[in-house]
Amino acid sequence: MKLADVYYKLQKDINIIEKELEVTVQADHVTLSEASTQLLKAGGKRIRPVFVLLAGKFGDYDIHSLKNIAVPLELIHMASLVHDDVIDDAETRRGKRTVKAQWDNRVAMYTGDYIFARALEISLYFENPKIHQILSYAMMEMCIGEVEQIRDQYNWNQNFRNYLRRIKRKTALLIAVSCELGAIAANAPLHIQKRLYYFGYFVGMSFQITDDVLDFIGTQKQLGKPAGSDLLQGNVTLPALYAMDKDPEIKRLIMETLDDPYVDKLDIRNVLDEIKNSGGIEYSLQISDMYLNKAFRCLEELPDIDAKKYLYEIASYIGKRKF
Amino acid sequence: MKLADVYYKLQKDINIIEKELEVTVQADHVTLSEASTQLLKAGGKRIRPVFVLLAGKFGDYDIHSLKNIAVPLELIHMASLVHDDVIDDAETRRGKRTVKAQWDNRVAMYTGDYIFARALEISLYFENPKIHQILSYAMMEMCIGEVEQIRDQYNWNQNFRNYLRRIKRKTALLIAVSCELGAIAANAPLHIQKRLYYFGYFVGMSFQITDDVLDFIGTQKQLGKPAGSDLLQGNVTLPALYAMDKDPEIKRLIMETLDDPYVDKLDIRNVLDEIKNSGGIEYSLQISDMYLNKAFRCLEELPDIDAKKYLYEIASYIGKRKF
Numbered sequence: 001m002k003l004a005d006v007y008y009k010l011q012k013d014i015n016i017i018e019k020e021l022e023v024t025v026q027a028d029h030v031t032l033s034e035a036s037t038q039l040l041k042a043g044g045k046r047i048r049p050v051f052v053l054l055a056g057k058f059g060d061y062d063i064h065s066l067k068n069i070a071v072p073l074e075l076i077h078m079a080s081l082v083h084d085d086v087i088d089d090a091e092t093r094r095g096k097r098t099v100k101a102q103w104d105n106r107v108a109m110y111t112g113d114y115i116f117a118r119a120l121e122i123s124l125y126f127e128n129p130k131i132h133q134i135l136s137y138a139m140m141e142m143c144i145g146e147v148e149q150i151r152d153q154y155n156w157n158q159n160f161r162n163y164l165r166r167i168k169r170k171t172a173l174l175i176a177v178s179c180e181l182g183a184i185a186a187n188a189p190l191h192i193q194k195r196l197y198y199f200g201y202f203v204g205m206s207f208q209i210t211d212d213v214l215d216f217i218g219t220q221k222q223l224g225k226p227a228g229s230d231l232l233q234g235n236v237t238l239p240a241l242y243a244m245d246k247d248p249e250i251k252r253l254i255m256e257t258l259d260d261p262y263v264d265k266l267d268i269r270n271v272l273d274e275i276k277n278s279g280g281i282e283y284s285l286q287i288s289d290m291y292l293n294k295a296f297r298c299l300e301e302l303p304d305i306d307a308k309k310y311l312y313e314i315a316s317y318i319g320k321r322k323f
Numbered sequence: 324m325k326l327a328d329v330y331y332k333l334q335k336d337i338n339i340i341e342k343e344l345e346v347t348v349q350a351d352h353v354t355l356s357e358a359s360t361q362l363l364k365a366g367g368k369r370i371r372p373v374f375v376l377l378a379g380k381f382g383d384y385d386i387h388s389l390k391n392i393a394v395p396l397e398l399i400h401m402a403s404l405v406h407d408d409v410i411d412d413a414e415t416r417r418g419k420r421t422v423k424a425q426w427d428n429r430v431a432m433y434t435g436d437y438i439f440a441r442a443l444e445i446s447l448y449f450e451n452p453k454i455h456q457i458l459s460y461a462m463m464e465m466c467i468g469e470v471e472q473i474r475d476q477y478n479w480n481q482n483f484r485n486y487l488r489r490i491k492r493k494t495a496l497l498i499a500v501s502c503e504l505g506a507i508a509a510n511a512p513l514h515i516q517k518r519l520y521y522f523g524y525f526v527g528m529s530f531q532i533t534d535d536v537l538d539f540i541g542t543q544k545q546l547g548k549p550a551g552s553d554l555l556q557g558n559v560t561l562p563a564l565y566a567m568d569k570d571p572e573i574k575r576l577i578m579e580t581l582d583d584p585y586v587d588k589l590d591i592r593n594v595l596d597e598i599k600n601s602g603g604i605e606y607s608l609q610i611s612d613m614y615l616n617k618a619f620r621c622l623e624e625l626p627d628i629d630a631k632k633y634l635y636e637i638a639s640y641i642g643k644r645k646f
Contacts, residue, residue, distance in 0.1 A: 029470060029471065031470050031473075083433070083436065107473060109406060109432060114466035116436065117439075117459050120443050124456060124459065133444070133447060143355070143433050143437035144355060147352060150430060
């Protein structure tokens with residue numbers, strides 16, 4: 001059983017969702033439609049829709065009901081990406097902003113708003129208020145996570161708990177509710193809804209920690225941006241937290257280097273090396289594995305259907321992936 | 324009957340809404356709560372909640388039901404203001420962006436997202452799907468209006484129809500649905516819901532046109548920004564459209580002046596004078612009055628209750644206001 005096989009098995013229904021996403025982001029407005037469609041075509045693994053579908057297998061699987069969960073979840077994810085881009089764009093071009101760049105940013109912000117609104121509109125197809133509540137709760141927590149990330153930037157005294165809470169809000173929660181809502185939409189029993197929620201939560205935590213590790217050890221080519229970008233933007237992730245916690249000297253070095261507005265590439269590389277040598281990468285991967293194992297244990301308590309194997313496969317891929 | 328009297332009559336229920344707004348924007352997060360509360364304290368006339376309350380008088384008036392309409396509508400309005408600020412901030416400080424300014428912008432964007440999500444969450448208290456649909460539709464149209472405004476910036480060949488459609492989406496629609504939803508939440512008859520929708524729409528159009536006129540004729544002190552700011556940002560409003568349509572020479576002058584990146588204050592003042600001398604102000608005020616009269620005619624068809632007088636009073640104020 002490989003990841004590709006899981007996608008192959010679900011291909012027909014993923015295509016239905018893909019089609020629905022395309023139709024949904026069409027607006028009575030050229031720029032908005034173009035921006036949204038471009039975003040959609042940029043792709044992604046559609047991890048959240050896949051979780052919705054697999055969770056739905058634990059109840060009365062009905063693609064036409066499940067797609068109305070999968071589409072808003074993927075749209076909320078997309079909208080948060082657009083809004084992150086608004087920020088990233090502003091940063092990379094700092095001091096050199098062109099009218100074009102600004103136009104893009106503004107359109108990007110409103111495109112994100114538009115997609116958020118569409119996501120919530122579609123979820124209204126469901127009469128079950130629990131579904132609306134969970135969706136808008138997830139969206140709010142994501143916003144709080146984003147603001148927390150900004151607040152915690154360049155804060156060298158945050159602790160592991162700050163980090164874990166932040167990635168829960170930013171990443172894990174939306175994956176958790178993807179699994180939960182798939183089960184709810186398929187009328188799966190309550191205890192299965194809860195199991196699937198925790199499965200998604202643990203997978204999401206493992207996913208984000210792995211992501212944060214890759215930012216340290218990946219090459220520029222693999223990452224599409226220089227290694228250490230997170231730290232360079234003041235985002236303190238688990239490997240750096242571990243290194244700072246272990247050795248006050250490394251903490252001092254990180255603070256001095258990153259707080260220096262004229263920091264050069266060599267200094268950054270030095271900091272990254274210190275973090276890598278501290279054992280922060282190995283530690284983080286252990287924590288990621290711990291979450292992954294918790295996810296696996298959630299699966300054990302679920303009925304033995306094919307979807308269970310698929311969830312296992314996807315979780316393994318997400319937790320262990322190299323890029 | 325004066326405007327202050329209308330607010331006085333509704334004071335108790337406006338206070339309930341005000342309190343609810345305060346409670347609603349409290350987040351389990353200091354920065355978000357602070358930003359939202361600050362925004363709230365900045366005030367505003369709470370025009371949308373007032374319309375909700377007055378519309379509710381045409382049915383079974385229940386403040387606890389109506390507040391759940393008034394709060395999300397005011398929040399959607401607030402969120403759109405925050406997002407507009409993100410843009411404005413970026414523009415005013417072009418080329419001179421500070422880390423502080425950037426932090427504010429990012430927090431502002433996510434604060435707007437958070438408020439949008441809260442708005443939609445609260446509207447879920449209603450079981451009536453019509454209410455959710457109208458709210459998310461209004462939010463989407465507002466986004467489309469914003470993007471249209473960006474697209475149409477520095478477009479000197481747009482026509483009156485473009486302008487009217489844009490201000491409908493940007494402003495008039497949210498006022499229209501404030502009136503409509505107040506009536507729906509109070510179970511007023513369908514024909515009254517529709518009348519109130521059109522009343523709000525016409526008032527909203529009059530309101531925005533008046534606003535656009537004030538941007539030309541106000542003093543810096545009255546406006547809180549230099550006169551002609553709209554045009555300077557490439558936003559083509561009715562007085563400019565009229566002037567360009569009437570006289571190709573003025574159009575040429577406007578294009579040459581505004582498309583020049585090194586334009587100076589004197590050139591701008593010259594353009595503003597030409598537009599004022601063209602009769603564009605008087606024409607725009609006539610159109611605003613036309614909408615206002617249409618709004619009044621909608622009122623005529625409503626039952627003779629006190630709320631009708633109040634709506635008349637507010638509409639008159641909005642359409643005729645000097646600042």
